[in-house]
Amino acid sequence: MSESSAPRASNDVRKALRRARIAGLLRNRPETGPQTVHFDIANGCNTRCTTCWHHSPHLRSDVVPTTEWKRRQMPFASFRELLDDLLALGGLEQIILSGMGEPFLNGEIYRMVEAAHRAGIGVTIITNLLLADVPRLLASDGELELLTSICGVSAEVWQAFHAHPRPRGFETLLEQLGRLREAGFRPKHVQVINGQNVEELVQMVEFGAAFHAKRINFKLASLSRGTEAVGLSAAQRRRLRDDDLPRAMARAAELGVETDLAAFARQIGDDPARTAPIEEVGCFMGFLYCRVTVDLELLYCCNTQVQVGTITPAKSLRDWWLDPRYQALRDSVRGGRYFPGCQQCGKFKQNLKWSNRLRQTLPDEAFAALLGRAKVGEVEQRR
Ligand SMILES: C[S@@+](CC[C@H](N)C(=O)[O-])C[C@H]1O[C@@H](n2cnc3c(N)ncnc32)[C@H](O)[C@@H]1O
Numbered sequence: 533m534s535e536s537s538a539p540r541a542s543n544d545v546r547k548a549l550r551r552a553r554i555a556g557l558l559r560n561r562p563e564t565g566p567q568t569v570h571f572d573i574a575n576g577c578n579t580r581c582t583t584c585w586h587h588s589p590h591l592r593s594d595v596v597p598t599t600e601w602k603r604r605q606m607p608f609a610s611f612r613e614l615l616d617d618l619l620a621l622g623g624l625e626q627i628i629l630s631g632m633g634e635p636f637l638n639g640e641i642y643r644m645v646e647a648a649h650r651a652g653i654g655v656t657i658i659t660n661l662l663l664a665d666v667p668r669l670l671a672s673d674g675e676l677e678l679l680t681s682i683c684g685v686s687a688e689v690w691q692a693f694h695a696h697p698r699p700r701g702f703e704t705l706l707e708q709l710g711r712l713r714e715a716g717f718r719p720k721h722v723q724v725i726n727g728q729n730v731e732e733l734v735q736m737v738e739f740g741a742a743f744h745a746k747r748i749n750f751k752l753a754s755l756s757r758g759t760e761a762v763g764l765s766a767a768q769r770r771r772l773r774d775d776d777l778p779r780a781m782a783r784a785a786e787l788g789v790e791t792d793l794a795a796f797a798r799q800i801g802d803d804p805a806r807t808a809p810i811e812e813v814g815c816f817m818g819f820l821y822c823r824v825t826v827d828l829e830l831l832y833c834c835n836t837q838v839q840v841g842t843i844t845p846a847k848s849l850r851d852w853w854l855d856p857r858y859q860a861l862r863d864s865v866r867g868g869r870y871f872p873g874c875q876q877c878g879k880f881k882q883n884l885k886w887s888n889r890l891r892q893t894l895p896d897e898a899f900a901a902l903l904g905r906a907k908v909g910e911v912e913q914r915r
């Protein structure tokens with residue numbers, strides 16, 4: 533067991549933080565640090581999902597990462613400094629350990645989890661689960677979520693999706709999920725949907741029930757730079773909308789499995805390049821979230837095209853959070869001026885959750901202003 537953790541923030545503290553975040557959104561100046569920070573701790577991967585932005589065998593040759601890039605990992609010392617800086621800034625509730633590759637390739641992950649837990653910070657790990665030492669991970673004393681990428685629930689479909697280089701990949705996944713179930717731990721399942729696995733939608737719900745998934749998150753694969761090759765055909769898209777999706781929703785209700793299929797349905801329009809109707813929903817991530825790569829590049833969100841700057845000894849994450857350059861990015865989004873890649877926003881569902889929350893609590897014109905739709909001066913005049 534790790535040494536005992538700091539207590540988690542009480543509900544009152546969380547509510548006060550939420551109020552401060554909303555106040556910051558309305559003023560268009562953050563009043564706390566980010567709620568969630570995503571750390572990329574490894575670039576390399578042990579598998580080769582066909583949809584993957586960095587490891588797919590379908591990537592165009594000019595965008596395939598180099599071996600040197602794939603070897604890079606975030607050292608524990610860098611992680612520790614970033615965590616301390618964030619704790620000093622205030623407002624941090626949760627970290628995400630993930631990667632442009634597989635976070636469990638970084639052997640320091642267990643120490644990172646323990647360090648966050650000792651500071652009373654919750655941890656979410658996004659992983660394909662194959663390499664995790666499950667008992668060691670579960671020994672850390674604090675809030676833990678596992679977002680386990682599954683993406684296929686039969687051996688054939690899993691293998692096709694993962695283009696896995698070794699035998700027994702799917703069996704290993706089943707063993708790992710079995711270990712979690714035996715330990716009474718309920719992971720969230722992530723099912724990235726593409727043309728190879730879309731026919732398994734209903735079975736994915738049943739698989740989630742069998743392995744006691746806490747929830748199943750469905751994501752329509754956002755595809756580019758060669759990976760469009762594994763996208764849904766027009767016929768698959770129609771069938772998904774009209775047949776697979778309603779059946780999967782009915783099956784989830786029958787089995788009592790929590791899913792985000794209702795939000796997933798909003799991703800399935802006719803245009804494959806547009807998986808997120810972000811202008812209707814708004815983007816609030818500039819006040820809630822940021823991402824740090826293994827090279828200490830600070831990103832505005834999950835979109836690797838929206839870079840804020842490099843974290844250095846002279847300019848910490850805390851400095852950047854309050855920097856005019858960061859603010860200019862917030863201003864752009866608030867003005868309804870989105871960035872390349874926002875039409876496939878990877879934070880669409882988190883944005884949708886905040887959008888629904890804000891829409892319910894704010895006057896119409898204040899909400900419209902957050903989406904860059906209010907007439908200039910309208911909000912100020914009505915206050
Ligand atoms: C790039 S992976 C990195 C972490 C880890 N290797 C994993 O797969 O969970 C981060 C997340 O992106 C998902 N993902 C992969 N390809 C995707 C795509 N084209 N569109 C949306 N999500 C995708 C993965 O399933 C995973 O949940």
Ligand code: SF4
Pocket residue numbers: 577578579580581584585586587588631632633634659660681
């Ligand atoms: S496991 Fe994650 S990082 Fe690895 S290939 Fe799949 S999506 Fe990419």
Ligand code: SF4
Pocket residue numbers: 810814815816817832833834835838865870871873874876877878879880
């Ligand atoms: S991709 Fe665009 S819309 Fe999505 S979180 Fe990032 S900035 Fe916001």
